[in-house]
Amino acid sequence: MKRSEIKRRPLADTVLAALEPEKKEYRENYGMDGIYFAVKPNGHKRWNLRYKDSDGKWRWAGLGAYPSTSAKMARQNAQDFITKLQETGSSPVDTKKESKQDNTLLAVFELFYDKKKLDGVAAKTLKEMRSAFTIHVFPSIGKKPVDDITIQDCVAIQKKLQDAGTFSTADKLRSWLNRTFRYAIAAGLANNNPASYLIDVSVKKPKVQNFPYLLEDELPDFLKTLHESKYSTFTTLTAAWLVIYTASRPGMVRWAEWDEFNFEEKTWTISAEKMKTRKEHIIPLTKQVIELIEKLKPYTSYSKYLFPTEYGVRQPVMSDATINKAFSLIGYKRKMTGHGSRHTFKTLVTEHGWNRDWSELQLAHIKKGIEEVYNKAQYLKPRAIMMQWYNDYLDAIEKGITEDQKKVFSNKVNMID
Incomplete structure (x- = not known):
């Protein structure tokens, strides 16, 4: 669906899902609360909030990627954002813009890794986790800001592992990815968790016999x-x-x-x-x-x-x-x-x-x-x-x-x- 075909607002879910990408990124007014719906040339979609900072300047804030963040969730995120802005006079998004590189998945993973280390997680588990991210995650999405990572990005990683028959690694990595994004949200570095849906499309590991051994x-x-x-x-x-x-x-x-x-x-x-x-x-x-x-x-x-x-x-x-x-x-x-x-x-x-x-x-x-x-x-x-x-x-x-x-x-x- 082309954006010129939009007839009413707020934008319906069917419209959000059908909007087609163009050569350049564009934003469509959602129709309420200063919320906009952005569509990138690669088809990735996300929610933005248009707001004025304490100096009276117009700025943009991210509210989450679509479809992992629904319209209802985006409205709630916008309300929470404005409430916090009114209470503190400052925006966490401004801080993230000043240090844009700090919310890539690579950077967030290091923070999550350090926390797990302080929590006393076994060194062997930490090594295994870092190795899994280094080999299977970072090459494709490591340099992406966490809010730009989509459900499809995470699904592709899981599918590749399961297609190769490495179900154990896929299961562990699904859990680690999920917890990494949850940490990012709690730390104010992300607005959504695209890994939370992986369990819904995961393939069950085939039953295997006990380890073969000799008498x-x-x-x-x-x-x-x-x-x-x-x-x-x-x-x-x-x-x-x-x-x-x-x-x-x-x-x-x-x-x-x-x-x-x-x-x-x-x-x-x-x-x-x-x-x-x-x-x-x-x-x-x-x-x-x-x-x-x-x-x-x-x-x-x-x-x-x-x-x-x-x-x-x-x-x-x-x-x-x-x-x-x-x-x-x-x-x-x-x-x-x-x-x-x-x-x-x-x-x-x-x-x-x-x-x-x-x-x-x-x-x-x-x-x-x-x-x-x-x-x-x-x-x-x-x-x-x-x-x-x-x-x-x-x-x-x-x-x-x-x-x-x-x-x-x-x-x-x-x-x-």
Whole structure:
């Protein structure tokens, strides 16, 4: 619809939706309260308020983007704006115009990020959030003022992630975007939240099976094939073996730092802020693990991380798909995963009769009744013995374990010196 075809005011919703863009941006008088409806050449639409400041000069104020801001909301925003102007004699919009660059999404995100940091959000979560915005959001809308960002802008970001099958990232980013805009509104930096509608058009994540894992009789071929693999780099294979030998979450291994390891005490201590449970986690180091890490030192000790990349802040450590890819390349796609190795560990040690509390604590599964004991690390010694048994047992079945060896291993279960 061309604006020359407008016949009555206030403008009806059908008119607002149908107005066509022109070569230059234009504003149409909405028909009440000094409100105007602006249409940009790219089709973006927004509400403006024409008002006089304390010096008697005419100025424009933004009331929100359309359609996320309805006509009713625009009228309310205009009323709130005029009330505040009359009470204080100054306008927040004037301040924003003087520092136009300060309300881009990039700038607002930094303010939101700093607040979350002060709120005590885990460092790992903050890194993940910054990485997601840097990769998926900033390239397309980072330099836009937050009030110029539309619902369609946000939908396009979500759709791209869901089309790629990265539903987990899409879900997290939807939440982070929503909270970023909510923060911007509360801080007086934005008038609307275009991300609030994303949940209405999101695609439900397909149901997936539990992480694929192997049982004991399937392990010999897998372990032997992994040792002989020529398809992955040394650092990737080292990470894969650390996941297997420690039964740790792949993310814990990928983000492991050199300062976390104490080779004299033979422990790997992961701070509470990096843990899903928000509690410090201590992992005993076996002979196999120490040997792997010693061999890794010449390659990555220049970095704070054991498994750094060359991408810097954007992706400081090995990607979350790397370990699973190493398994896929040796023929175990959809048969074994990094996280699945935790299921393998739990199943194997349980079947051999190891104390359930010890294996649960090794997996950082804290349950009521043993939490206080875990905090004092009183189960560290038995877990160290259990993990050395587990590592030795894996090595033995890879080489071809004998019945006599099985008896020896069986006699060591739950035996604490």
